[in-house]
Amino acid sequence: MIQFDQVYKRYSNGREALSGVSFKIGRGDMTFLT
Numbered sequence: 001m002i003q004f005d006q007v008y009k010r011y012s013n014g015r016e017a018l019s020g021v022s023f024k025i026g027r028g029d030m031t032f033l034t
Contacts, residue, residue: 003023003025004024006022008021
């Protein structure tokens with residue numbers, strides 16, 4: 001399993017790319033992020 005909990009990403013110029021992203025990918029699950 002892969003789990004992300006409250007992930008944030010901000011670039012050096014201050015632009016926010018992710019804000020509080022949480023999700024789980026269970027064993028055997030096939031998941032695509034775009």
